[in-house]
Amino acid sequence: MPKQTFHNLPTEKREKIVNAAIEEFAENGLENASTNRIVANSGIAKGSFYQYFADKLDVFNHLMDVVTNEKTEFFKDKRPPNRNMDTFEYFRWMIKVGMEFNSAYPRMAQAASRVLFVEGLYYGKKFVEYHERAKEALAIMIKQAMKNREVDPSVDVELAVMIMETWSNAITTYIVTEGMKQKDIMKWVRSAKTQEKIDKMLYVMEYGLRKTESKFEKHF
Amino acid sequence: MPKQTFHNLPTEKREKIVNAAIEEFAENGLENASTNRIVANSGIAKGSFYQYFADKLDVFNHLMDVVTNEKTEFFKDKRPPNRNMDTFEYFRWMIKVGMEFNSAYPRMAQAASRVLFVEGLYYGKKFVEYHERAKEALAIMIKQAMKNREVDPSVDVELAVMIMETWSNAITTYIVTEGMKQKDIMKWVRSAKTQEKIDKMLYVMEYGLRKTESKFEKHF
DNA sequence: GTAAAATGTGACCATCAAGTCACATGACCA
């Protein structure tokens, strides 16, 4: 948690620091992020940094709070296009709004995905909470889908969660790395071609999970 | 490429250096690997290191050659259990032998997967060749599967390759990170539970790609 | 207006990194 001094700062200054941190983490990940560069790019003194934050990880955790809030705000006024969606349609819709968010705040998304999904794999216990929370939400979804008979009940939940998570991360990583090469990332994400690609990836996942004739059983 | 002086070294010394490098890359990735630690752990002098290699990347590239050779050797005496496999059975068999390899040389696998699939995502052009080569091989497979009518021809090849690659990487990462937590990684990989998990992941992918009724078309 | 408390500051420290180089050691050959 950032210290009180940080929260007392005028909004503009706070944002400048947060933006510098986002830029640094997006460009270098957590391990290789440099507090020296963060302070240089936010125009504050080294000493001040340590009056606001305990260390690098503290800034990063604050950043994740900012992302969470922005994302919640972003989702707030988005509504699924129709009420009678099945779980997969809903998942697809969620992924797409998520990608809209990522293209609206590409560096934020890049910093988060890079550190949580990529570096995080090898960090041990540092980010398990984020991970667990995401898995929890997916597990609820998949259980609902099973109740609705949209997913074969022979598919085990843990596995389905892993599959959905893998795809969600793969798509995010794709959008974030490919998107950064585009001159207008938002236009690129919204383009028919990119949307179709996302759709197709999700359909392949969906057909794999959906099949209702318990074909798995045959193989064991 | 390592310099001639390195190749002139007695095998034992060369192996000690390679092992120290594997350990270092597996534990820290490429960016955070330390040549100081590598020399310390291989019992050679700093100056010698630079007589053998140009820099860190040079050692890593040599390591990838070693991995490639070991893997080729490992696959050499493995034969698919039956001759009439379809492409998916073959892919599944290949993945499984690959995982056997990974559990036989876990640190090697960890170093390679960590640097190539994980860090590599954000490295720009440094590792595209490895990536391109892997994609090429998968593209050949998927085209063959289409000829055999095992894969819906409406699935585009590039997408299918991305899907297979994503799964292959996800499984490798899973085996390597989870496996390192086990006391006997090889036993764990060979256990019915782990094999079943791998199977199920691949079946979900397979069913997604396989469906022959061109369901994709309906959605566009 | 003044004292006290809070905030800002950058020179400074210890540590580690990659890479160099003058010199030591050993191998080979005439």
Add this chain to the structure above:
DNA sequence: TGGTCATGTGACTTGATGGTCACATTTTAC
């Protein structure tokens, strides 16, 4: 044996890192 060339060596340079601290400046309270 003596000489030369390849190999081995670790102290050293340079530069960056995270983190500290004595002091300067600003804000607040009275």
